[in-house]
Each structure stands twice: as structure tokens, then as C-alpha cells.
Amino acid sequence: MRLRTDGSFDLRYDNSFALKQIEEGHYSILSRAPTTDADKPGPSKKGKTLPRVITLGGDHTITLPILRSLNRAYGPVTVIHFDSHLDTWRPKVFGGSPSEVASINHGTYFWHAAQEGLLAGDNSSVHAGIRTTLSGPSDYEEDGYCGFEIIEAREIDAAGKGGIDGIIRRILDRVGNSRPVYLSVDIDTLDPAFAPATGTPETGGWSTRELRAILRGLESINLIGADIVEVAPIFDTNAEHTTLAAADALYEIMSIMLKKGPLSNMLTEGHVNDSGGEL
Ligand SMILES: [Mn+2]
Numbered sequence: 001m002r003l004r005t006d007g008s009f010d011l012r013y014d015n016s017f018a019l020k021q022i023e024e025g026h027y028s029i030l031s032r033a034p035t036t037d038a039d040k041p042g043p044s045k046k047g048k049t050l051p052r053v054i055t056l057g058g059d060h061t062i063t064l065p066i067l068r069s070l071n072r073a074y075g076p077v078t079v080i081h082f083d084s085h086l087d088t089w090r091p092k093v094f095g096g097s098p099s100e101v102a103s104i105n106h107g108t109y110f111w112h113a114a115q116e117g118l119l120a121g122d123n124s125s126v127h128a129g130i131r132t133t134l135s136g137p138s139d140y141e142e143d144g145y146c147g148f149e150i151i152e153a154r155e156i157d158a159a160g161k162g163g164i165d166g167i168i169r170r171i172l173d174r175v176g177n178s179r180p181v182y183l184s185v186d187i188d189t190l191d192p193a194f195a196p197a198t199g200t201p202e203t204g205g206w207s208t209r210e211l212r213a214i215l216r217g218l219e220s221i222n223l224i225g226a227d228i229v230e231v232a233p234i235f236d237t238n239a240e241h242t243t244l245a246a247a248d249a250l251y252e253i254m255s256i257m258l259k260k261g262p263l264s265n266m267l268t269e270g271h272v273n274d275s276g277g278e279l
Helices: 015-030 060-074 109-117 140-143 153-157 163-176 209-215 240-262
Strands: 053-056 080-082 125-130 148-152 180-186 223-229
Touching: 015 053, 015 060, 015 153, 053 060, 053 240, 060 109, 060 180, 060 223, 080 163, 125 163, 140 148, 148 153, 148 163, 153 163, 163 209, 209 240, 223 240
Parallel strands: 053 223, 080 125, 080 180, 125 148, 180 223
Antiparallel strands: none
16 A cells, blocks of 8 residues: 555555565565674575574465575475464365466465475475364375475374474474474464464464474574464454464574574584575
8 A cells, every 4th residue: 555645545456466575575684684694604595694584474375475585595495384274275275266366375375385396395394283174185185295294283182192392303303403494383373262363263273382382392493584474463352362472482483593593503514505596
């Protein structure tokens, strides 16, 4: 929306343009020098140490332009995705795909990301907290083609699987400690009792205590960026449960990034990126 000096405004809405704006905005921040170790080699395609960008939303579709931006800087990345939903649905299955623009939405963006080659091709990505309704068993098969392993919310209670520690171990085993990893957190991964203000709530989710403990357990991973999305403050309780949960998840993510230190450390820990690129 553009506000003119005479107070009138002009409303323009174009999803394709908006997606490109988000990608360019993210890439512009990613192109800035980080405060620490800007002069040291890092894991990006051009061998530079880049800042970590954390994005807050809003509709989960924004993860697609963010992954496009990261792909320009790092190449394909491994993703840890906390959500109650898969978000790897084919456009025909989710949303009906009435047009090319409408085929990109908050349930299909990972399918597009996989099609565009933005996700690491070594089957290293993982969903955590899944408990979605399905259009059929093929949803899980499609998800596997996109490169994800699925950790369901209820698995935290499965006998012999080790509770919170068991979930952490499965995520660590899947993504490893040497790859560049992007973290995307849909607030609906939490139970609606803890985060009611979101577009597509699903019962049977994790508590804020469980999510925070799991995030804290991921400190050995090389996180190159993150988002927390689908927070809808207008629907929140008077006590702002959802906003509070998102803010504290953000605190945990920033803490593990700080503890890990600048991304230049990845090179001394064995990660090498020898492909050519823009940054
Ligand atoms: Mn979701």
C-alpha cells in the first residue's frame, strides 16, 4: 500500500511481485557484512562469512522467497521445519491450483522449493511436530520425494523413544553438524492451548516448554537463518499467549546462534562449499 502526501492511498496487490520483493529484501540484508568475522572466510558460495537473518511472519509462504535468496548465497540448504502441517503439498492437492500465482501458498511452498532445487538433495531435511489431516497416504510419499523425514508430534510420548531427548537426537541424526541448515518454525507446531492465534490450529501439539527444550537441544547445528511464522496477533488472547510463545522461541533460536558463534567457524569444523555463486 502506498500512502500519498495528501493522505489518500493506492492499494496494489500482486503476489508474484510481493514474493520477488521479499526475496530481494532478504538478499539485500544477507549481502551486508556481519558484525563479527566479516573479514574471515565463511561457508557461502563466494567463501564469505554472511549474517544470519531471522524473519518474522505472517503467512508461511514467505519461506519460499527466503529459500530462493539463501540459494543464491549458499546453494541448496537443509531445512528443519517445525509445524503441525507438511507444507509439501502439490498445488492441485492444496488450494486447487487455479492459477500459477495461486499455486504458491502456505501449504505448497516446500513443494515449489523442492521443484526449484532449493532444498539439499541428500535427504537431510526434517519436519517436527506433524499431526496434520491428510488428503491420503500419498501426502507422506510426496513429502519423502521433497527430501523430508517426518517426526510426528505424538512421537514425543512413544514408549522407548526417549521423549524430548529422543526428538532432539532424531533431528540431529538427520541434519548433522556440518551442513548449512535453515530453521522454519510455524507457531502452529505448538498446541492451540499455548498458541491459539494462528490460521490453522491443530490440537495435540507440543507445549512451549517442550518446543523450547527441543530448540535448545539443537545448538550444535550450523543454523544460517530462521523464521517464525503464522503468528496472527489480532486473534491472540488478552494475555498474548501466542506472541509470548513466539518471542520465547525466538529467544531460544537467537541463543543457540550466539552460542555457536559466527558462521566462519563452520570452515574450521569441516564444512566446505566449493560451488560458484553470487555472495
Ligand atoms: Mn502449519
